[in-house]
Amino acid sequence: MTTTSAVISVRGLGKSFGKLEVLKGIDLDLMPGEVMGVIGPSGSGKSTLIRCLNMMEVPTAGEVRFQGRPVTHKFRGRGGAIGTGELRRKVGMVFQHFNLFPHLTVLGNITAGPTKVLAEPRAEAEAHAMDLLGQVGLADKAKAYPAHLSGGQKQRVAIARSLAMRPEVLLLDEVTSALDPELVGEVLAVIRRLADTGMTMVLVTHEMGFAADVASRVLFMEGGRIAEEGSAEQILRNPTSERLRSFLSRFHS
């Protein structure tokens, strides 16, 4: 099922930490505009998989391609390969624990990438940042430091920080897992709006309802493999395997 038009394609991807094999022979293709939900029990390899897509984790087997070019874990790619420097400018990532830069203001967090990595003029980067802050509903927090924001606000800033790089793909690694329940909604609303704009995303999540709502395709992972894969409707509403049914039942109760 090799597809040349896939933004990211993965073949035979494996990752081991010492003797522990976390990912085993993963194949997947992420198409432009697709929102791929990744679900599964803890330790099933969801986060490791998404972290291999931008080389935060270096795979121990198989390969990752971005727009047909092989991805290397080196900062600069050679001989047609794409290095992590270029890859991460095009594939943004939002983390579970936000990882905002505490010594910079909200505006400083968002403009750090564009000004330092893309060498955008400051005025331009700030105008774009203000626009993004408006989109995530935090225009009034531009001058605030991360320590003065709620978890939901921090995560929305983190999303804006990723978007400031004008990525082609956004990887979201359990972005609501560290939030108080009442703050989850505001972050999900931002992601839903992004999905509506056609942003290509991979979403590792425990929010089954949300995955059903925004994901065009859902992968169910177990034991380092993709155990089941299909449309959100198919996977979440009509699971075929017993394992998936029992996994999902924990969220319905």
Place this chain on the structure above:
Amino acid sequence: MTYHWDFYTVMQSFDLLLWGVWITFLYTVGSILIGVVVGALSCWARLSRFWWLRLISRTYQELFRCTPLLVQILWAYYALPMLLGISISNTTAGLLTLSLYVGSFYAEIFRGGILAVDKGQREASAAIGMSGVQSMRYIIMPQAIKNMLPAFINQSVIQLKNTSLLYAISIAELTYMTSVVTSETYRPLEAYSLAAVLYFAMLFPLTQVADHFERRMRRSD
């Protein structure tokens, strides 16, 4: 018996004490500057992925941290020249020893400051395409410096006081000059009290400046 304080006699030689202050200042600043470079190199070596660099750095640090500074100064001035068969001036021996000594402490302060920065910070900066150098410069170091600053200032304050040990190899810093004034005036109580006041006058503003910077850098907390 009541002691008759006589600062007048001592004040006659105040210029000698001021000279001592100046020399103390020079050795402090000089050894701190060299120490920062040595400490940064040693810290970098400790964080290296090459075991032999880590070993060299660790050995240097432990040697200087686990032996008394006075012994190091005397060793560098009296023993090292015999070992190498060259003559080393007291200035060189003093500056070198003070610098290497403080550098060994700075290295650990720097390392602790860098390691205390959450690993997520490096990941987040990498995730927006920063290189290792950019990440270090714009994201890790500003936070690491904030972590290091209190310990760094503290060690530097101690360093100024440590220059008094240069007395042992006849370097004309404040303690040595005080002993000169004492032998001229036979007024040790006044002379050493005055020296204490001068040390205090040099260090107190420094600790205040340090507090000020620390408060300013905590603005983002």
